[in-house]
Amino acid sequence: MIPQYDIQLDDRGRLRHFLTIDGLSRRLLTEILDQAEGFAGVSEQRVKKVPLCRGKTVANLFFETSTRTRTTFELAAKRLSADVLNLNISLSATAKGETLLDTLRNLEAMHVDTFVVRHPDSGAAHFIARHVAPHVSVINAGDGRHAHPTQAMLDMFTIRRHKGRFSSLRVAIVGDILHSRVARSQILALNTLGTAEVRVIAPRTLLPADVRTLGAHVFHDLAEGIRDVDVVIMLRLQKERMRGALLPSEHEYFQLYGLTEERLQAARPDAIVMHPGPINRGVEMDSQVADGPRSVILQQVTYGIAVRMAVMAMAMGAPPRDAGEPQDE
Amino acid sequence: MNTETDNLPPLPDDAGIDNLIRRMADDLSDLLAERQRHRPVLVGIHTGGVWVAERLHGLLRVEEPPGALDIAFYRDDYTRIGVNPVVQPSHLPFSVDDRHIVLVDDVLYTGRTIRAALNEIFDYGRPASVMLAVLVERPGRELPIAADVAGLHLDLPAGEHVTLTGPDPLGLVLGHTSNRQSRTGD
Numbered sequence: 001m002i003p004q005y006d007i008q009l010d011d012r013g014r015l016r017h018f019l020t021i022d023g024l025s026r027r028l029l030t031e032i033l034d035q036a037e038g039f040a041g042v043s044e045q046r047v048k049k050v051p052l053c054r055g056k057t058v059a060n061l062f063f064e065t066s067t068r069t070r071t072t073f074e075l076a077a078k079r080l081s082a083d084v085l086n087l088n089i090s091l092s093a094t095a096k097g098e099t100l101l102d103t104l105r106n107l108e109a110m111h112v113d114t115f116v117v118r119h120p121d122s123g124a125a126h127f128i129a130r131h132v133a134p135h136v137s138v139i140n141a142g143d144g145r146h147a148h149p150t151q152a153m154l155d156m157f158t159i160r161r162h163k164g165r166f167s168s169l170r171v172a173i174v175g176d177i178l179h180s181r182v183a184r185s186q187i188l189a190l191n192t193l194g195t196a197e198v199r200v201i202a203p204r205t206l207l208p209a210d211v212r213t214l215g216a217h218v219f220h221d222l223a224e225g226i227r228d229v230d231v232v233i234m235l236r237l238q239k240e241r242m243r244g245a246l247l248p249s250e251h252e253y254f255q256l257y258g259l260t261e262e263r264l265q266a267a268r269p270d271a272i273v274m275h276p277g278p279i280n281r282g283v284e285m286d287s288q289v290a291d292g293p294r295s296v297i298l299q300q301v302t303y304g305i306a307v308r309m310a311v312m313a314m315a316m317g318a319p320p321r322d323a324g325e326p327q328d329e
Numbered sequence: 330m331n332t333e334t335d336n337l338p339p340l341p342d343d344a345g346i347d348n349l350i351r352r353m354a355d356d357l358s359d360l361l362a363e364r365q366r367h368r369p370v371l372v373g374i375h376t377g378g379v380w381v382a383e384r385l386h387g388l389l390r391v392e393e394p395p396g397a398l399d400i401a402f403y404r405d406d407y408t409r410i411g412v413n414p415v416v417q418p419s420h421l422p423f424s425v426d427d428r429h430i431v432l433v434d435d436v437l438y439t440g441r442t443i444r445a446a447l448n449e450i451f452d453y454g455r456p457a458s459v460m461l462a463v464l465v466e467r468p469g470r471e472l473p474i475a476a477d478v479a480g481l482h483l484d485l486p487a488g489e490h491v492t493l494t495g496p497d498p499l500g501l502v503l504g505h506t507s508n509r510q511s512r513t514g515d
Contacts, residue, residue: 037418
């Protein structure tokens with residue numbers, strides 16, 4: 001592949017912004033996972049904090065509500081010893097007529113080092129990354145239907161911890177692929193890391209047109225698609241994003257695509273079950289599965305902190321281009 | 330990968346290093362007895378310090394296996410060069426509270442690594458004491474830090490560095506700082 005200018009990387013190929021999995025190499029994704037292994041150990045310390053980003057300021061800019069993602073980003077920044085600002089933009093400045101760029105300029109004037117951005121529009125994090133000052137890093141915490149790269153990386157971390165190498169794995173992603181930025185990022189990450197087979201299982205109405213070009217085998221039947229997989233990733237039915245009649249009813253969806261212990265029998269005996277949360281119990285999966293021995297859903301939350309620490313530390317640590325070659329010792 | 334440096338004494342090979350570590354173990358035993366520090370635990374700094382700590386562990390009567398520290402998250406040069414590649418996560422298989430810790434590293438130079446390691450140890454708890462044992466000690470301290478036990482004193486010019494290779498066999502390699510691939514020997 002011809003190397004091209006990627007806004008996410010600096011001139012030495014290091015992470016400056018983390019906006020999408022698209023365009024990142026296997027080496028870089030593996031580096032994120034390896035760094036996260038190191039940060040996972042921090043929670044074993046009595047002082048669950050490292051001084052790495054002391055003096056840095058992280059602003060969580062959430063234009064869309066979120067509990068898990070925002071709180072794990074906040075905890076991750078705090079465990080790096082950074083200071084954290086939580087801004088619920090939809091309720092503050094923009095409601096008074098301030099433009100997005102004016103909001104950004106004001107935060108830059110407060111010497112914020114990193115923006116963690118969640119936005120309902122696809123491409124919002126890219127837009128912000130293109131307009132921030134050179135010392136500021138932008139991390140995408142979910143933009144529209146486009147990408148949610150830190151979620152995908154915490155899922156990769158969870159899979160690697162349980163299953164080791166990707167090259168021998170079959171992974172199935174089940175549910176609302178159409179509205180899911182998580183699924184897009186997961187498929188890209190799984191393929192970049194060399195996963196043997198990526199499957200998507202969904203009704204036709206919940207599949208995007210381009211899913212095959214992303215590199216996934218399509219199944220419409222859960223029993224067929226789940227056969228012999230090592231990892232089952234369930235997606236949340238995004239009721240708030242659905243317009244019109246994509247689904248007959250939640251009850252019928254569960255009848256066809258809901259994960260039960262019985263259906264899980266078709267997967268490999270040591271298969272793990274994942275879900276990015278929040279779970280609609282009785283819609284995407286049975287409580288018995290969600291709370292069962294194969295579920296690693298709560299570990300995903302724990303690992304999310306380590307992965308977000310890794311991404312923030314990597315992005316904040318790359319000094320701007322004019323800093324020159326540093327002297328060691 | 331490294332350029333051999335002229336005009337310096339020959340460096341010990343694995344057998345020579347083993348002798349140095351034996352002497353370090355004897356010195357440590359004497360010092361621990363003299364200071365009445367009972368039930369010490371060993372903590373090596375990644376990567377060379379862990380190898381030295383493992384050999385010391387085989388020579389000293391220490392119950393618990395040695396701990397390992399990766400000080401990447403405690404370095405003082407993060408804002409200048411960014412995050413360091415993580416070798417292995419830190420792992421202390423014991424509570425450090427009220428214990429006598431022998432901190433082990435391969436090379437003591439500026440003292441900045443030891444400063445970082447001390448900070449990290451104190452994030453795990455409050456040890457009763459910390460002693461420092463290093464395989465190679467060279468001049469150039471930038472902090473008030475000294476080794477309690479050192480295997481070898483090496484007077485290297487500022488542009489040179491010494492690296493421990495291993496784990497089996499252990500070897501010492503000299504090189505020019507500008508050629509260095511990793512940041513070791515500080």
